[in-house]
Amino acid sequence: MKFTLSYEQRQFAQALRDALKQSTEWDTLLALGVHEVESGPDLVVAFLELGRAAVPGPVVESFAVLRETSSTLAWEPHVPYVVDNAENTYAIVDDVRYRAILGDPQKSVDPTRRLHGFRLGEAVGPMDPEAFDRGVLACSAQLVGLGRTLLERTRDYALQRKQFGKAIGSFQAVKHQLADVHVGLELAEPLVFGAAVTMSPRDVSAAKIAVGQAAYQAMRTALQIHGAIGYTAEFDLSRWLLKVRALVTAWGTEAYHRERLMAALCG
Incomplete structure (x- = not known):
């Protein structure tokens, strides 16, 4: 399969990238029409850029899954807590949407993902059957964008940081690490x-597995090359590092998606 972005998609991606360099506020996303994206490829284009900028907030839940502005949800066991707070809060149980009543805050490895326990309120109705796969797809695209930024920032750091009078990016071992992340x-x-394009559960799960591994490798390599400074609050690379760590297991762990993929292939 050959997929090439259209002129409009490239323009949309560039507009998002330029705007998100200035602000990652929710109003910026609404002004650019992220909430109006419908097709799978357009969703990927948008979430690649949201990942590049490490945009906080329940963007997957609101824009990809619920397709409602100012909304969020939990979907056990893959999204076990309500992500952030919003005007409309739901919980999905057995493909039925319920109102969710927020409970106590929960810890997250990513401090920009404010998690809450919940209890079920009234049932609202059935959930769109493609909603879960849209969430997995959007999360996967986010991880690609996060990995891209980690690679770019790590490459730039390796070209500036010197040891023994040479930029560490000139060392063969560092080059190999960055090349592996790029590949x-x-x-x-x-x-x-x-x-x-297909929106088949098999293809969505396969993508999540591959992207999770690639983004995690980008995260580990970025941390290794930057050293401990990568996790310090003063050095904002931690925004990308911690978001990858959280999203790798969000919307289904690798084990879950491997089981789902095998069931599709063997069924």
Whole structure:
């Protein structure tokens, strides 16, 4: 399958990238029409850029899954807590949407993901059957974008940081690490676009597996090359590092998606 972005999609991606360099506020996303995105490929284009900028908030839940502004949800066991707070809060149980009544805050490895326990309120109605896969797809695209930024920032750091009088980026071992990250992301991204075209559970799960591995490798490599400074609050790389750590297991762990993929292949 060959997938090439249209002129309009490239323009949309560039507009998002430029705007998110200035602000990652919710109003910026609404002004650019992220809440109006409907097709799978357009969703991937948008969430790649949201990942690049490490945009906080329940963007997957609101824009991809519920397709409602100022909304969020929990979907056990894959999204066990309500992500952030919003005007409309739901919980999905057995493909039925319920109102969710927020409970106590919960800890997250990513401090920008404010999690809450919940209890079920009134039933609202059935959930869109493609909603879960849209969430997995959007999360996968986010992870690609996060990995891209981690790779770019790590490359730039390696070209500036010197040891023994040389930039560490000139060392063969560092080059190999960065090359491995680049290859992983290059191989994973087409799977995400392919899944966006078919929207089959098999392809969506395959994409999430590949992207999760590639983004995690980008995170580990970025931390290793930056050293402990990568996790310090003063150095904002931690925004990307911690978001990858949280999203790798969000919307289904690798084990879950491997089981789902095997069931599709063997069924």
